[in-house]
Amino acid sequence: GAVVSQHPSRVICKSGTSVKIECRSLDFQATTMFWYRQFPKQSLMLMATSNEGSKATYEQGVEKDKFLINHASLTLSTLTVTSAHPEDSSFYICSARAGKYYGYTFGSGTRLTVV
Amino acid sequence: QQQVKQSPQSLIVQKGGISIINCAYENTAFDYFPWYQQFPGKGPALLIAIRPDVSEKKEGRFTISFNKSAKQFSLHIMDSQPGDSATYFCAASKRSGADGLTFGKGTHLIIQP
Numbered sequence: 001g002a003v004v005s006q007h008p009s010r011v012i013c014k015s016g017t018s019v020k021i022e023c024r025s026l027d028f029q030a031t032t033m034f035w036y037r038q039f040p041k042q043s044l045m046l047m048a049t050s051n052e053g054s055k056a057t058y059e060q061g062v063e064k065d066k067f068l069i070n071h072a073s074l075t076l077s078t079l080t081v082t083s084a085h086p087e088d089s090s091f092y093i094c095s096a097r098a099g100k101y102y103g104y105t106f107g108s109g110t111r112l113t114v115v
Numbered sequence: 116q117q118q119v120k121q122s123p124q125s126l127i128v129q130k131g132g133i134s135i136i137n138c139a140y141e142n143t144a145f146d147y148f149p150w151y152q153q154f155p156g157k158g159p160a161l162l163i164a165i166r167p168d169v170s171e172k173k174e175g176r177f178t179i180s181f182n183k184s185a186k187q188f189s190l191h192i193m194d195s196q197p198g199d200s201a202t203y204f205c206a207a208s209k210r211s212g213a214d215g216l217t218f219g220k221g222t223h224l225i226i227q228p
Contacts (some may be wrong), residue, residue, distance in 0.1 A: 042220070
């Protein structure tokens, strides 16, 4: 089945620094990748949608300059949290689709803690 | 505006019992309705999904019932086991579209041995 690998699984960073999270589709080409954010005991909230080779589309209320998304190839998307602050601490999860009419495969998530 | 409403928020079921989680959606353009299981610290894993052209789908102990006119769908877990204890999310999307999934708020399920 489709597999999505997400790294790192957890990261701790100092306030003001930037953190990059990688999401790779291992056995399929992902035309579209999605980034979600999940706070403790809450649901997944879609942050942005990215298509290979084009700019990401951000959901309302998500700062595109803080959460930089790059989808440079059909198997890799990255989320960079810039100038991280403690309120950015959360569980970030990526998802990928091979195309329309295909299912959504999720990565294992990244626990970000900003101290 | 919450487009997918999920209930209950938490559920305790005895081992061997039936766990039932319900969801309702508002957007009639949705045509793909998956259920995900999530363990603490892990990403969600697809359990089972249904499209609106069928009213029920069964895979092992998991069954989705779908009522298009009521815009509701539910997950039934038969013979619930302690290993089923997890958080369950319903979701919806327009399969032909480029949008991500819209998730319900989740149900924390505990199966008591």
